Amino acid sequence: MNLKRIVEETDTPAGRVFDSVVVLLIFTSIATFSFETLPNLPPAVISGLELAEVVLVGLFTIEYGLRLALADDRWRFVRSFSGLIDLVAILPFYVSLGIDLRSVRALRLLRLLRILKLARY
Incomplete structure (x- = not known):
């Protein structure tokens, strides 16, 4: 099976499983937060x-x-709504590796943008 089809489309059983796992991860992330x-x-x-x-x-x-x-167009993906949300949702973690995230509340709140990842589903 084509990996691109699994990741980008939900018209296959594997694509639906992939999407379901990502949604479960999003909810788990929100719960841990x-x-x-x-x-x-x-x-x-x-x-x-x-x-x-x-x-x-x-x-x-x-x-x-x-x-x-x-x-197909990586630069377009990076600038897309879902690409930006995905990046902003993980960025606070990597930024926090150099600083204490608890002291930077705004960065911590950016983790809540993971909720917006659900817009894709």
Whole structure:
């Protein structure tokens, strides 16, 4: 089966599974973000949420890379609404590697843009 067809189209069983997995990842990401806002979380829970964020961003980065690599016009994809949302949704994580994300609330809130990724589905 053609990878491009799986990633970009939902008219195949594999394409529907791919989209369903991405939607599940988006909801999981939103849930972990929400849990992080709860006060007095035990250190083990905080560590688990941080690990989940790393894994989720890694998977979203792979998805973005696949969509970029498979795009007929890569520059057009990067400038498209969904391409920009995908990039802005993962960017705060990579920016936070150099700074403490908790001290930069605006960057943290950008993670909520992952909700906009649902517009594709």
